[in-house]
Each structure stands twice: as C-alpha cells, then as structure tokens.
Amino acid sequence: METVKRNSPRAWILAARPKTLTGAIIPILIGSALAVMDKHFQLIPALACCLFAGLMQIAANFINDLFDYLKGSDREDRLGPERACAQGWITPQAMRKGILFTVALACLFGCTLLLYAGWELIIVGVLCVVFAFLYTTRLSYKGWGDALVIVFFGFVPVGGTYYVQALTWTSNVTIASLACGLVIDTLLMVNNYRDREADARSGKLTVVVRFGERFGRYTYLALGVCASLLCLGFLAETHLWAALLPLLYLIPHFLTWKRMIRIYSGKKLNEILGETSLNMLLFGVLLSLGLILS
Helix, strand or coil, rough: CCCCCCCCCCHHHHHCCHHHHHCCCCCCCHHHHHHHHHCCCCCCHHHHHHHHHHHHHHHHHHHHHHHHHHCCCCCCCCCCCCHHHHHCCHHHHHHHHHHHHHHHHHHHHHHHHCCCCCHHHHHHHHHHHHHHHHHHHHHHHHHCHHHHHHHHHHHHHHHHHHHHHHHCCHHHHHHHHHHHHHHHHHHHHHHHCHHHHHHHHHCCCHHHHHHHHHHHHHHHHHHHHHHHHHHHHHHHHHCCHHHHHHHHHHHHHHHHHHHHHHHHHCCCHHHHHHHHHHHHHHHHHHHHHHHHHC
C-alpha cells in the first residue's frame, strides 16, 4: 500500500485521478474538430470548455471518493484503485472544501463562455454541477450511470464545445456526440463489470448487477461497435475520413474485449480499464482527425 502524507499535494493528485481526464478531454477535442471542419473554430472558448470539463471531472472524482467513503462502499475487498478518503490520505472535511473549490473554479472558467454564447449556458452549467453530485449520491446506485455518461460525456461537452464556437447545432454534431458518449461509456461498463460482485453486496444496482456478467460483457463490445458504425453517418455529407478512420478503433477494442472476458474477474481487470482508456483516446483522435481532414 502506498504511503501518502495526509492532505498533501500528492494525496490530492491521487484523489483527482488524472487518468480519468481522458474522458473529459476527448469530447472537447471532437467538438473542436467539428468546429474546424465547419470553419467556426475559436481557440479561447475551446480552451475554456477544456478547463471546465477537466475541473468538473476532478470535482466528480472528489465527490465520488467522499460519498462512497461515507456510504461505506469502499470496502477492504475493493478491486479498483485506492480511494483517498478510505485510505486516510485526505480527511472528509478537507475533501468537502476541495469539492467546493474545484466546482467554483470550474464555474469561473465556464462563465467566460457567456462572452461567446447566450444565457442558456448557465442552465447547462448548473445541470453539470447538479448531476455531478446526484450521480454519486443517488443515480449511480439506481443504474442510471450509463445514460448520464452518454448525455454528460457526449451531447453536453461535444455539442456544447461546438455550440459556443458556431452558435448552432448540426446533424454531424448529433452523430459525433452520441458516438463519443457510447465510447466513453465503455470505461464505465468495464468498471462496473469488474465491481459487479462488490456492487451487488453494497446495493449498487448498475446494469451489470441488474442483468448479469454476460450482459455486461456483450454490452461493452456493443458500445464500441455502435460508436464506430455511427460514424458511417458522416457519409451522408461525403465526409469520408470522418466515417472511415474511426473504424480502425474496432481492432484494439475487440482485442481488449477478448482479454476482458479471459480475465473475467479480479484486480487484473484494472489492466482492461487502462486499455479501455487508451482505446477511447484513440477513437477521439481518429474521429477528430477524420473531421478535420473532411
């Protein structure tokens, strides 16, 4: 077990879970690539979206860390990465302050986007904050996690990033948003697949707990396949590269899936979590490159 000084910078870095920031950056990358394709790209709002998304991801990680600790979900038999509050690296009181500070900083960067778009962004920002809290405290325990990922890691960041630069919405934005949300949901799916037994004991009714290991196994595969095939919709406007490049993602996605079902259970599934994160990044880069080339 790693020795970490309580409330130290090292403890906060571990609690922020930097590896999860891939899920925050990919949608901004795709939304900005859509703006480049349509000749609407603006650097400052794109950077503001990136900072808002990254900070909200960190805040969500802090919230998840604190409330899972308070609920007693982080047991000794936990298979996932160690949590800061459960390990005593950060006190619950300090974590509450960290959550408030990170959310406030995210909102500060988010407010700069009002210079580029309308008041409706305030509603979107408030919803992001509200659901960051509701996800951990209530909704993830009821099996709503996957739907929220598609909305808040797909439509909101991809569409929002494009909207603040172009002030409009297109069918291409819809396709890219859904594809992005589905790909990022593979990360949640493998996380829930790994934790299915512990979640069942703690009363966390994820879709894998509700419908079983076999359902989780094939849903993981289907999410990546559907995301890639959705990109073929770009052919409707002859965006050939955007349609075809994401198909290359299917190769590592399928290989990772095969490894996942061979491992089946235990801490070794954390390796699949890492591979899935890299596969997500590959998809984001391929789709973004395809959109820019188009």
